[in-house]
Amino acid sequence: MESPDACSTRLCLGLGPTSTGQSTFQRVAPSDRDDADHLLLPSLSLGLFGEATNYQSTASIPDRATTDKQLSLVESTNMHLQREVSSIFNNSSSGTKRSEREPESGALEKTAMVSGEEEEEEDCSSSTPRRKKLRLSKEQVSILEGSFKSHTTVNPNQKEDLARRLCLRPRQVEVWFQNRRARIKSKQTEVECETLKRRCETLMEENMRLQEQVLELKLLSTARQAAMMPPFLVQIQTPFIACPSCGKSAESGGSFPSTTPFSVSTPKSGRRLSEPSTPH
DNA sequence: GTAGTCAATATGGAAT
DNA sequence: ATTCCATATTGACTAC
Numbered sequence: 001m002e003s004p005d006a007c008s009t010r011l012c013l014g015l016g017p018t019s020t021g022q023s024t025f026q027r028v029a030p031s032d033r034d035d036a037d038h039l040l041l042p043s044l045s046l047g048l049f050g051e052a053t054n055y056q057s058t059a060s061i062p063d064r065a066t067t068d069k070q071l072s073l074v075e076s077t078n079m080h081l082q083r084e085v086s087s088i089f090n091n092s093s094s095g096t097k098r099s100e101r102e103p104e105s106g107a108l109e110k111t112a113m114v115s116g117e118e119e120e121e122e123d124c125s126s127s128t129p130r131r132k133k134l135r136l137s138k139e140q141v142s143i144l145e146g147s148f149k150s151h152t153t154v155n156p157n158q159k160e161d162l163a164r165r166l167c168l169r170p171r172q173v174e175v176w177f178q179n180r181r182a183r184i185k186s187k188q189t190e191v192e193c194e195t196l197k198r199r200c201e202t203l204m205e206e207n208m209r210l211q212e213q214v215l216e217l218k219l220l221s222t223a224r225q226a227a228m229m230p231p232f233l234v235q236i237q238t239p240f241i242a243c244p245s246c247g248k249s250a251e252s253g254g255s256f257p258s259t260t261p262f263s264v265s266t267p268k269s270g271r272r273l274s275e276p277s278t279p280h
Numbered sequence: 281g282t283a284g285t286c287a288a289t290a291t292g293g294a295a296t
Numbered sequence: 297a298t299t300c301c302a303t304a305t306t307g308a309c310t311a312c
Contacts, residue, residue: 134287135309153301175288178301183286185302 136176140166144176152181 136144143166147158154162154177156170163170 136287156299172287174300176286178303179287181301182303 136166136168140168144173144180148177148180152184153177 144162147154147162151158154173159170159173162168162173166173
């Protein structure tokens with residue numbers, strides 16, 4: 001907030017840590033990693049995001065450079081090979097165990113290489129096999145996305161099932177879902193942050209405007225008191241507000257709005273200052 | 281060269 | 297103790 005008086009009109013937007021005290025910002029860019037920790041989510045929750053925003057923003061998978069016919073041909077061949085490899089693996093593995101997380105052999109890392117990559121020969125002579133970039137095929141991603149839309153987490157059965165269908169390891173399915181949830185959260189946070197920023201700006205403007213109004217009114221009030229006004233107007237402390245038709249009084253500062261047709265008159269004289277347009 | 285993306289890995293906390 | 301999940305980070309890759 002720019003001015004310490006900014007809250008005098010009770011239009012304040014608090015920006016601070018979340019109730020959990022945990023920063024929910026994801027890193028935006030690698031260069032921002034070190035700075036991200038002190039960024040805190042504004043404490044105002046607007047609840048603008050429904051399920052619909054969850055998936056669509058990130059649902060489009062970046063297109064591979066040239067998705068030509070060759071690619072699909074290679075992919076189908078690749079899928080066939082993957083099935084073989086996967087079936088061998090599945091036969092030797094027993095479900096989702098902790099041991100799954102251990103680094104896999106280089107051969108299995110190649111399960112879903114895109115065209116070109118899969119033709120690269122693994123350097124077997126190298127004692128430290130470098131991690132190869134694995135890309136899930138369009139078909140695999142599509143199926144995973146479809147599954148994700150119906151449930152954002154997978155139980156062991158679903159995981160096994162998907163792994164079988166996609167010729168992946170269950171661990172890969174699990175990781176995909178984890179990363180997918182992280183991506184959604186990151187996107188959501190980004191959108192949320194933008195919305196809050198805009199809301200904050202709007203409230204700041206409104207706050208400033210109201211402060212100006214308050215100032216104007218104060219000046220006006222001071223000017224009136226300073227001026228030599230007729231005693232019956234100057235001495236009004238608690239205006240006596242009367243219904244023009246029946247003459248009954250109403251509480252000053254009461255329930256009717258400032259645009260009320262009631263007139264304000266002095267308690268002593270009871271004289272109307274203006275004629276009402278409509279009685280109540 | 282570099283920023284961005286994404287699969288994979290590491291780690292810690294919660295739940296069982 | 298084990299499993300699951302969130303989160304941070306790494307490393308390969310792509311697009312510009």
